[in-house]
Every structure is written in C-alpha cells, then in structure tokens.
Amino acid sequence: xxxxxxxxxxxxxxxxxxxxxxxxxxxxxxxxxxxxxxxxxxxxxxxxxxxxxxxxxxxxxxxxxxxxxxxxxxxxxxxxxxxxxxxxxxxxxxxxxxxxxxxxxxxxxxxxxxxxxxxxxxxxxxxxxxxxxxxxxxxxxxxxxxxxxxxxxxxxxxxxxxxxxxxxxxxxxxxxxxxxxxxxxxxxxxxxxxxxxxxxxxxxxxxxxxxxxxxxxxxxxxxxxxxxxxxxxxxxxxxxxxxxxxxxxxxxxxxxxxxxxxxxxxxxxxxxxxxxxxxxxxxxxxxxxxxxxxxxxxxxxxxxxxxxxxxxxxxxxxxxxxxxxxxxxxxxxxxxxxxxxxxxxxxxxxxxxxxxxxxxxxxx
Amino acid sequence: xxxxxxxxxxxxxxxxxxxxxxxxxxxxxxxxxxxxxxxxxxxxxxxxxxxxxxxxxxxxxxxxxxxxxxxxxxxxxxxxxxxxxxxxxxxxxxxxxxxxxxxxxxxxxxxxxxxxxxxxxxxxxxxxxxxxxxxxxxxxxxxxxxxxxxxxxxxxxxxxxxxxxxxxxxxxxxxxxxxxxxxxxxxxxxxxxxxxxxxxxxxxxxxxxxxxxxxxxxxxxxxxxxxxxxxxxxxxxxxxxxxxxxxxxxxxxxxxxxxxxxxxxxxxxxxxxxxxxxxxxxxxxxxxxxxxxxxxxxxxxxxxxxxxxxxxxxxxxxxxxxxxxxxxxxxxxxxxxxxxxxxxxxxxxxxxxxxxxxxxxxxxxxxxxxxxxxxxxxxxxxxxxxxxxxxxxxxxxxxxxxxxxxxxxxxxxxxxxxxxxxxxxxxxxxxxxxxxxxx
Numbered sequence: 001x002x003x004x005x006x007x008x009x010x011x012x013x014x015x016x017x018x019x020x021x022x023x024x025x026x027x028x029x030x031x032x033x034x035x036x037x038x039x040x041x042x043x044x045x046x047x048x049x050x051x052x053x054x055x056x057x058x059x060x061x062x063x064x065x066x067x068x069x070x071x072x073x074x075x076x077x078x079x080x081x082x083x084x085x086x087x088x089x090x091x092x093x094x095x096x097x098x099x100x101x102x103x104x105x106x107x108x109x110x111x112x113x114x115x116x117x118x119x120x121x122x123x124x125x126x127x128x129x130x131x132x133x134x135x136x137x138x139x140x141x142x143x144x145x146x147x148x149x150x151x152x153x154x155x156x157x158x159x160x161x162x163x164x165x166x167x168x169x170x171x172x173x174x175x176x177x178x179x180x181x182x183x184x185x186x187x188x189x190x191x192x193x194x195x196x197x198x199x200x201x202x203x204x205x206x207x208x209x210x211x212x213x214x215x216x217x218x219x220x221x222x223x224x225x226x227x228x229x230x231x232x233x234x235x236x237x238x239x240x241x242x243x244x245x246x247x248x249x250x251x252x253x254x255x256x257x258x259x260x261x262x263x264x265x266x267x268x269x270x271x272x273x274x275x276x277x278x279x280x281x282x283x284x285x286x287x288x289x290x291x292x293x294x295x296x297x298x299x300x301x302x303x304x305x306x307x308x309x310x311x312x313x314x315x316x317x318x319x320x321x322x323x324x325x326x327x328x329x330x331x332x333x334x335x336x337x338x339x340x341x342x343x344x345x346x347x348x349x350x351x352x353x354x355x356x357x358x359x360x361x362x363x364x
Numbered sequence: 365x366x367x368x369x370x371x372x373x374x375x376x377x378x379x380x381x382x383x384x385x386x387x388x389x390x391x392x393x394x395x396x397x398x399x400x401x402x403x404x405x406x407x408x409x410x411x412x413x414x415x416x417x418x419x420x421x422x423x424x425x426x427x428x429x430x431x432x433x434x435x436x437x438x439x440x441x442x443x444x445x446x447x448x449x450x451x452x453x454x455x456x457x458x459x460x461x462x463x464x465x466x467x468x469x470x471x472x473x474x475x476x477x478x479x480x481x482x483x484x485x486x487x488x489x490x491x492x493x494x495x496x497x498x499x500x501x502x503x504x505x506x507x508x509x510x511x512x513x514x515x516x517x518x519x520x521x522x523x524x525x526x527x528x529x530x531x532x533x534x535x536x537x538x539x540x541x542x543x544x545x546x547x548x549x550x551x552x553x554x555x556x557x558x559x560x561x562x563x564x565x566x567x568x569x570x571x572x573x574x575x576x577x578x579x580x581x582x583x584x585x586x587x588x589x590x591x592x593x594x595x596x597x598x599x600x601x602x603x604x605x606x607x608x609x610x611x612x613x614x615x616x617x618x619x620x621x622x623x624x625x626x627x628x629x630x631x632x633x634x635x636x637x638x639x640x641x642x643x644x645x646x647x648x649x650x651x652x653x654x655x656x657x658x659x660x661x662x663x664x665x666x667x668x669x670x671x672x673x674x675x676x677x678x679x680x681x682x683x684x685x686x687x688x689x690x691x692x693x694x695x696x697x698x699x700x701x702x703x704x705x706x707x708x709x710x711x712x713x714x715x716x717x718x719x720x721x722x723x724x725x726x727x728x729x730x731x732x733x734x735x736x737x738x739x740x741x742x743x744x745x746x747x748x749x750x751x752x753x754x755x756x757x758x759x760x761x762x763x764x765x766x767x768x769x770x771x772x773x774x775x776x777x778x779x780x781x782x783x784x785x786x787x788x789x790x791x792x793x794x795x796x797x798x799x800x801x802x803x
Contacts, residue, residue, distance in 0.1 A: 125559030321524035324480030
C-alpha cells in the first residue's frame with residue numbers, strides 16, 4: 001500500500017456521502033473523535049484547505065492566521081454545505097471568535113457544535129469538567145445525528161486504542177531509523193487520518209507499516225519538526241530534497257494529538273478524559289514551557305536529532321509565545337534551532353529553502 | 365515577610381510618599397497651569413486625585429517585596445481572592461497602558477523582540493516582557509512577583525504571556541480557566557470554576573503565609589462590588605446631554621477599578637468622581653463645549669493617541685459617551701452575590717464581554733447605542749487583541765444595518781505605534797465625519 005493509493009479528501013467525502021454517511025466538519029485542533037465515530041459520523045478536519053483567499057478577507061483582519069482564514073474560506077465557498085454539523089473545538093482566541101462569528105453573524109450551512117478543552121495547568125476539577133463537556137457534546141450529536149447505537153461507543157474506543165498503538169509504532173519506527181521513507185510520504189499517510197474513517201484508515205495504516213521499507217529515505221541531518229502542521233505542502237518536499245531526516249515531530253496537528261495514551265477500560269467518558277489529560281504537551285492546551293522543553297529534548301534524544309526546525313504559522317500566538325524560551329532552552333542543551341514563518345496556503349519559497357540548507361550545513 | 369521590610373513600607377506610606385507628593389506639588393506650582401483648549405469644558409477636578417492614587421500605588425509597590433506578598437494579575441482575574449490574603453497587586457496590562465500613553469510602547473516592544481518575541485504578538489505582552497528584560501518603566505520600578513495570577517476570561521494570550529513569566533521567574537502560576545460562553549453559561553461551567561477557586565485557596569494560603577478568612581473575603585468582595593457599581597454609575601452619567609466626561613477621560617479614570625478593585629481607596633475615589641460628575645450633569649457642564657454628536661468606541665484604547673483623538677473629535681463637536689471597554693468593569697458585577705460567593709464570583713468573571721459570544725456583544729452594543737443616544741460608532745481594530753477584534757467587521761456591518769448609524773473601522777494597535785498609520789486612519793475618519801454630519 002502506498003500513499004498514492006490513498007483516496008483524496010474530496011473523493012472520500014463524495015464516496016462517504018454517496019453511501020448515505022454523515023459528516024461533521026471539524027476545525028482545529030483537539031476533539032473527542034471517538035464520540036463522532038460512535039454516532040456514525042465521519043469527522044473531516046479542516047486545517048489547510050487549498051483555496052485562494054477571497055471571501056474570508058471581508059470578514060477577517062489581515063493579522064488573523066491562515067489556518068482560520070482558510071477554514072472560513074472553505075465554509076464561505078460552500079465546502080461545508082453538505083456536512084451535517086460543524087464542530088469548533090476551543091483552541092485559541094482566533095478559533096474561538098471564528099466559531100462565534102460563524103454561529104452568530106454569518107449564515108452557517110450546518111448546525112454548530114462547540115467543545116471547550118480545559119486549559120493547563122490543569123486543576124483537579126479539569127477531569128470532571130472534561131467529562132461534562134463530553135456529555136454535552138454527546139447530547140448535541142444525538143440531537144443532530146440520532147443516538148449512538150448500542151455498543152458503538154465501545155467500538156469507537158477500540159478503534160481509538162488501535163490507532164493509538166499504530167501511531168506510536170509509526171513514530172517509534174521512524175525515530176529508530178527503521179522507516180525508510182521521507183517526510184512527504186510519512187505525513188501524507190498520517191494526514192489521511194484527518195478525513196478517513198478508522199474502519200478504512202486502520203487497515204491502510206497497518207498495510208503501509210507492514211510494507212514500508214526499513215531503509216531508504218533521507219539520510220542527512222536528523223531534525224525535530226515543531227509547529228502547527230506539516231504544511232504548506234512543499235515544506236516536506238523541501239526538507240526531503242535537502243536530505244533532512246525528520247526523526248520526530250512536535251506538531252499541533254500530528255504528534256501532540258496522535259501520541260495520546262490509549263483510552264482505558266471502564267467508563268468510556270472517564271477513559272477519554274484521562275487520555276486527554278495525559279496527552280503530550282501543547283501550547284494550545286496551555287502546557288508549561290518546562291514541560292514542552294523537556295518533551296522536545298526527550299524527542300531529540302530518542303531520535304538522535306541534531307536540531308529543531310520550528311515551522312510556525314504566521315500570527316499563531318500560542319506557538320509564537322513559546323518560541324523564544326524553547327529556543328533558549330534547546331540552545332543550552334546543545335540543540336540549534338531554526339524558525340520558519342509560514343502561511344498554510346503559500347509555498348515556503350526559495351528563501352526558506354536557502355535558510356534550511358544553511359541550517360543543515362551548520363548541523364553537519 | 366520581614367519586619368524591617370514591613371516597617372520600611374509603612375514609613376514610605378506614612379511619610380515618604382506624602383513628602384514626595386508635597387515636593388511634586390510645589391514643583392508643579394512653579395510651572396503654571398496648562399493653556400485651556402476651548403473645545404473642552406472645565407477639566408475634571410478628580411484628575412489630580414487619580415494621579416496621586418496611581419502614583420502612590422506604583423511608588424509603594426517598590427517597597428512591597430518582603431513586606432507583603434506580591435502578585436502580578438491579569439485585568440479580568442478575580443482579584444478579590446488575592447485581597448483576602450493581602451497581596452500587593454500589579455497589573456501588567458495597566459502598566460502596559462501607562463507605557464503606551466507615555467509613548468514607550470515601541471521601545472519596550474523592541475526590547476522583547478530582541479529576545480525573540482514576534483512583533484505580531486500582543487503589545488501589552490511585549491511591553492511587559494520588554495520591561496522585564498530591560499528594566500525600563502515610567503513607573504520607576506516594579507516589584508518582582510511571588511506569584512502570577514491569570515484568567516483566560518479576557519484572552520488566551522495572557523496564559524501564554526504569564527507562562528513565559530512563570531518560566532523565567534521560576535514562580536507559581538495560578539490559572540483561572542473560564543470556559544468561553546458560546547451560548548448561555550452552563551451549570552457545568554460554573555461548577556468547574558467554583559472548584560478551581562476552592563482549589564486555589566490552599567495555594568494562596570501557602571504563598572501568603574496567611575489563613576483564609578471567609579468573613580474578610582466577603583467584606584472585600586463587597587467592597588469590590590460596590591467599587592464596580594460606582595464605576596458603572598459614573599459611566600451612566602454620560603447618558604446625560606451634554607455628557608459630563610468623554611470616554612477618553614474614562615479610559616484614564618478606569619485605572620482604580622482595574623488595579624485597585626477590592627481596596628477602600630478605589631471605592632472612595634469613585635464616590636468622589638461620581639459626585640463631581642453628578643454635579644456637572646446638574647449644572648449642564650459638558651466634557652466638550654459643543655456636543656453635537658455622540659459616539660461609541662469599541663475595543664481597548666489607542667493609548668498613544670488618547671489626547672490626539674480626544675482633541676480631533678472635540679474640535680468637531682463629537683463626544684464619545686460610551687465604550688464596550690470601559691463598561692467591562694461594571695457590566696457583570698450584579699452577579700456577585702455574597703450568599704453564594706463562589707458560584708457568583710464564577711459568573712461575574714465568566715460573563716465578561718470577551719468571554720462571551722459575539723451575539724451577546726452585538727446585543728450589548730445595541731443596548732448601549734439606545735441608552736446613550738449614540739449617533740455613530742468607531743471600531744478600533746487592534747492587532748494586539750484578537751478576541752476583541754476578530755468579528756468586528758461583521759459587528760460593524762450588523763450594527764449599522766440594524767440601527768442605521770454610521771460606523772468606521774480604524775486599524776491600529778494599543779501601544780505599539782509602529783503599527784499605526786495616521787494618514788490611513790485620518791482618511792477613514794474624515795469619511796466617517798462626513799457621513800455623520802450628513803446624518
């Protein structure tokens with residue numbers, strides 16, 4: 001199985017809808033996908049739709065990030081007209097206001113759902129509150145899509161556990177140098193999880209892991225890729241082209257969400273809450289700088305990375321605030337870093353490639 | 365806490381500061397009064413008292429370490445909790461406004477940028493971090509905090525910003541997580557906030573070395589409530605025509621309710637201010653001499669332009685009589701109920717404008733337009749403040765459509781004037797003035 005065989009988002013959406021499937025568009029970042037699966041709903045995540053900015057500009061100031069801008073562009077361009085609901089997890093100020101803007105001031109094409117993730121440092125009350133949020137979302141989903149069939153939640157949790165294991169295995173193999181693929185292929189595969197149903201995605205991921213070569217791929221300097229998401233698309237091609245080995249990532253859309261502890265047995269909502277609270281540190285969840293720094297150093301050590309590339313979406317406050325202290329701490333630990341400011345709908349460009357090349361030379 | 369530090373602070377409070385103030389007054393007397401601008405009515409007498417209060421607050425703060433536990437606090441945090449433990453509180457946002465008004469924004473922001481902080485970040489945060497790195501401040505010197513107290517009811521930005529301070533200073537960060545109200549506030553949200561407050565009490569006991577006393581807390585919470593109510597009454601006097609003060613005055617007179625809420629000095633101040641404003645209303649004294657049009661302001665002030673804007677609008681007979689920003693410290697205080705202190709404290713702080721959905725904001729602004737007889741709206745799109753600014757283009761459109769009043773958006777920043785184009789703002793304002801005068 002190769003990434004080329006993966007169905008595109010558009011094709012998969014059509015196929016799913018054609019079969020009478022229910023879809024919920026989901027804005028970044030963290031949400032309990034298991035609840036949607038349990039209600040027979042396919043979550044389609046909206047991170048960086050490749051659209052030319054046009055309609056959104058009339059609603060957003062120029063200093064709002066491209067993730068928010070592109071998401072609104074998709075909505076205004078009719079890209080969410082056929083979904084059954086739109087879910088807005090609480091991630092940052094901009095996504096918070098985007099949710100309210102869509103719900104209160106614009107004509108949303110579908111019912112809006114909201115999900116508030118408690119912010120760190122987590123109070124002892126955070127777990128109970130998270131469970132209350134899960135229950136509220138469950139009720140909303142039941143109203144829109146109908147109640148979850150008996151046993152559906154258990155099935156959803158089982159998919160979640162299997163995916164947790166597969167993600168952990170995928171990352172561990174890459175960090176150990178036993179996955180001979182470049183970043184472009186790696187992230188194309190993992191990003192398919194943003195729109196494929198686990199029933200289809202799990203076998204694809206398993207097959208890919210079985211078939212992926214242990215050798216090959218870039219052989220150059222090992223780096224950690226930190227930031228929001230592996231985008232714009234040519235970023236990974238550029239890194240591969242410069243022979244960088246991305247040994248691990250610390251991306252909001254990827255390992256910070258994918259390396260979650262598998263939900264345990266017992267009460268499903270309690271299990272999901274425990275899993276959420278034990279996720280890797282993330283700026284959008286308010287994790288402390290010490291936690292983030294230790295996490296990054298640990299990733300670098302486990303994969304033998306020599307440096308860190310921060311690919312930060314312009315105007316992304318949660319990431320930009322953490323950056324100086326993380327860079328300072330990494331430098332003290334002997335890990336140089338490079339910052340690229342990107343827009344998800346614009347190519348990284350030649351200047352960034354030159355800076356990356358120089359960074360690679362410095363690491364060697 | 366040390367006895368010598370306490371004695372030193374008491375000495376400065378009783379003798380040092382009054383002596384300094386007398387000296388300053390003597391010096392000022394020699395300079396003579398500032399020339400009056402004919403577009404304005406007589407200045408508020410209270411302004412002198414306000415300056416004394418805030419100068420005293422910042423002056424004494426430098427003697428607080430060792431004498432009192434010191435906390436740096438966000439403007440929307442439930443400070444009543446800290447008051448109960450006798451913390452000396454510093455508000456970096458208020459300090460940011462001060463730096464902005466003194467036109468120190470770019471210099472301090474640049475100091476933060478040299479340390480790697482992006483110019484795209486909130487300039488209150490950059491000013492504060494710039495002060496932290498450079499030590500520069502118009503307030504003389506700020507005391508290092510023992511604890512940081514932050515609530516995300518005004519923005520998530522403060523969480524990121526205070527995390528940096530906590531990391532650099534190696535001190536605890538207390539975070540009051542207030543779930544955003546996409547719709548009506550829920551019982552689950554209130555319960556979560558109440559539980560957090562209860563969890564904070566032992567942490568504050570440890571940090572301050574003082575046991576929590578419910579009676580004292582209720583007394584201080586009541587003081588805080590009456591202070592905010594008095595502030596609300598001060599703002600309501602601007603419903604009179606002519607309004608006895610402008611919103612630019614209110615931006616300045618806001619400082620005690622932000623920074624000294626829960627202390628007698630703040631309540632006493634607003635009693636005096638309210639009396640003066642009520643008297644001006646009774647005597648028909650307006651803040652500007654020829655009030656022809658009444659305006660509303662949305663968002664934080666453009667601190668480095670307060671005086672210029674004040675003069676620009678007054679020269680055209682236009683007075684700002686309402687602002688969502690100044691209203692924020694009065695809007696929700698009615699929820700504070702001493703018979704249910706924790707739940708009501710949670711509601712009071714959760715329902716503030718920036719933690720509430722945009723439908724709420726639209727409704728609030730419609731109400732204010734009617735109550736204050738507003739003729740036009742000026743929307744400050746502040747690149748520093750995303751929760752205040754994202755949605756404003758549609759807010760302006762909807763308010764104009766629903767109420768038929770002219771509105772204008774000006775792009776600026778709260779303290780960093782490198783991001784303000786005067787020419788562009790004036791061009792937009794000229795068009796706004798024309799439509800307002802034609803209305």
